[in-house]
Amino acid sequence: MTLVIYNSLGQKVRTLVNWRQTAGRYTVQWDGRDESGLNVPAGIYFYRLRAGQFEQVRKMVLMK
Numbered sequence: 001m002t003l004v005i006y007n008s009l010g011q012k013v014r015t016l017v018n019w020r021q022t023a024g025r026y027t028v029q030w031d032g033r034d035e036s037g038l039n040v041p042a043g044i045y046f047y048r049l050r051a052g053q054f055e056q057v058r059k060m061v062l063m064k
Contacts, residue, residue, distance in 0.1 A: 001051040
């Protein structure tokens with residue numbers, strides 16, 4: 001399973017999850033930081049969730 005955050009330009013901001021999971025329900029929180037640990041600005045971001053054959057991309061708003 002992978003969960004990756006992208007900015008509005010499609011650039012990868014951070015990988016939150018990248019490991020094998022058993023079936024079930026999980027909760028993941030993003031702290032608003034990039035891969036380097038720097039705070040990213042408020043704005044529109046996208047997340048891509050991949051698990052096996054399943055893939056979902058959704059828009060989200062980061063407010064500060």
